[in-house]
Amino acid sequence: MREVVIDPITRLEGHGKIVIKLDENGNVQKAILQVPELRGFEKFLVGRTAEDAPQITSRICGVCPWAHHMAATKALDDLFKVEPPLAAKMIREFAYNVFMLEDHALHFFVLGGPDFIVGPTAAKEERNLVGIIKKLGADVVKNVIITRKKLRYLEQLIGGKITHPVLGLPGGVAKPLSDEDWKICFDTSKEGIEFAKFAYKALKDIVLSNDQYVELIKSDAYTHKTYYMGLVDDNNNVNFYDGKIRVVDPEGREFAKFDVRNYLDHIAEHVEPWTYVRFTYLKGVGWKGFVDGKESGIYSVAPLARLNASNGMATPMANELYKEFYQVMGGKPIHSTLAFHWARVIEMVYAAERMMELIENPEIRSKDVRNLPKERPDVGIGVVEAPRGTLIHHYETDERGIIKRANLIVATQNNSARMVLSVDKAARSLIKNGKIDDGILNMVEMAFRAYDPCHACATHSLPGSMPLIVRIYDSDDNLIKEIRRD
Amino acid sequence: MPKAKVAFYWCASCGGCEEAQVDLADKLFDLVEAADIVLWPVAMDFKREDVERMPDGSIDVAIINGGIRMSEHEEMVKLLRRKSKLVVAYGSCAHMGGIPALANAYTKESIFKYAYEEAPTVNNPEGRRPEVRASFDGVELELPAFLDYLKPLDEVVEVDYYIPGCPPTPEITWEAISSILSGKLPPKGHVFGSDRALCYECPLNETKPEKISLDTIKRPHQIVLDPNKCYLTQGVLCMGPVTRGGCKALCIKGNMPCTGCFGPVDGVSYQGAKALSFFSSIINIDDENTFRKLVEELGVDPLGWFAKYCLGKGTIYRKKEER
């Protein structure tokens, strides 16, 4: 057998890779997004002691370690059939909302936001933190950086470490909130509310007051009618930490609402040979290929999907913004991929309000934060809403709690099929008759940056874009253009 | 005096190392002041050809994180080695393989089979697998190959210095970068951080008796740890005695034992073996059957407990032709 030598130029590490194939007329035959990495976490969890899972799985992603840590911890509660004391749940949910707020802030101000704040057609070197400084002023950016640092410090107080925390145990958390830590959390939560309001104001002033932007958000190139999934509480309001999984169809009607323990009845995964990622789809609809609509099982998760899959927000200010969102965009559900950014800021407001609710409650200061497991473990399934969508951890163990089988449905996976659609559609809409310019790149990239994807769960970058390579081939498979950007 | 040229690169990383670098915060500006960053895929336009065009040895220091998992990682670090005067392994994965190196206890086949065929949600009756070459709707596509093992950086190229931790702390990161940039070079092979075990900086060290003697072992979820007493004396494995200090005992302050992410102290090749050794020494069960029974009933997982971050260094692999 001839050895396959792969031309190294074709590859970028750990990130999305887009291949665009043109037909004879120079129109897009196909645009494809690939994920070039696998690490095999599900397999090497086997043989591990279950209580190690929250620390092992957080290494799936150093950007959203809290999401994996928390999903794993909740799977452990379920596995050992142990209910944590109220204070432990509150500490978990508080810390989790801190994480959601700081992570969303990073995305809005640094990663995806610059497309709007600076402008989608601004020069490349402006569409990042530098441009944001110019647009909003250095003081504002400083405030963002300092507030985010303060929020991350809370994560350290509660979790020991910011990246790869250690607090999660079946039946509770490793330590209670000390009085001085509580004070710091309380003060920072007050700042968090102001911070979230400020983010919303920036969104309103810059994006929503600009008709061109709103048009862009609503444009067909960025629209896909899919199902939407998210966690909801008893009133069908968005909740990041706990609840039932609710799915609505492209018309916004409830399609399913289930406890995560029954996720296998609802979610399945499809494999393609040209990418390492697995594509999730709704079992009840089936895999119909890469198409959207009611007949296709492709669904979407993350901020926009969470809002679409719920009836509102559980906190007052966020709920007002929620109503306004659907009013301006014209009804539910919203299918515009770019509306993810808007939804993200509404979620920031909710996270800040929720932090305040929790930290103000005297119960959170109770020192009773552990219930020791007494039951025999067998199967444990846990779910949280990661910043990038529904995240499910599923472990099966022997009677000693040694993992025999693990299954992880990672947030970005749930969006992976829709992302493939988005990239294809954006490319088709933008490339006509062989006319290609570098502007296409940002427009194509916007289509998938809105999802804030986390391939290899690690594609975040500092100045606000993910490394991406776009290669364009003519109908005879000659490479006619390659565009790269940071 | 021209500015030093610094390259950052990531292999099979989770992004936590990048977060640690971004957490340098204001020091990041000092770095940009002191050096030209010539490569940083998370943060700047990256072209492999640009690196290839540079004269050999023209990059002053390449700081690489993540283990070597895919074929392209291997190609890229070999290229960077050629182009750089110094290569620094950053974080547990580059240093020792890290948590993803636990995959080395499984065959490549079993990893693929599980991920694409056996996982409970997978519906793949045709048994499709990701292929190095595949086509989609008539478009030929390529993927990097998944290597047989995940290797730490120094099993693939020569490494000059190591910055340990999962992730490293911003303090250690800055200490290492600034000492390298200022030309105050430590001896080759130096690992930044403390040169002593974590216990020396642990707030609970004063409660540790001269000799620890345990009648039994407990798993962390089976006990409510007393936050003011050495965790080892409470019967829970803490990797402190066999782990390099320098992290300021963050996990300990989070009321959980150390899991060993900073790697071993100088002179130890296989942290996992060393940890197993020390832990066996402080248990006072002399009857073999009793001990075996305890290990079995408790479900001790030697790899996961003792070699969580370092299996990349201790993996036993031999090619046939080497025999």
Next chain:
Amino acid sequence: MGDENFEPKIVVIACHWCTYQAINLAGTSRFKYPPNVRVIRVMCSGRSDPQFVIEAFRNGADGVLVAGCHPGDCHYVNGNMKTMRRTVLLEKMLEQMGIERGRFRREWISAAEAKKWVDVVTEMVEQIRKLGPLVMRSGGGDG
């Protein structure tokens, strides 16, 4: 794995006070034992750091034997008790890494047990001959 001419290489880490004397006794008694062993003398089996075992496997050993005094006979009171606990855990760890059972052994062989020494190494060589050379093609076993 059936290599016709395969001769296993076995590293033996032996305690000076008992097993090493047993090996000497086997020699002076003109007992035959397979030439596949390379013996390393340590003052106590408790000195046989698990790192040595990993190092031996990484450097070409097909099998490793750690041998020391019987429980209660340790020249250093309880060095061999540490060996007992370490080898129990190490055996488990090696298995997790995909090293087949039988490639690593721990035996108590007193200074008088030349015969036991001969039996143990003969059996071990045969067992490993059946297993074939230690070649890790890709990853370990199934954890």
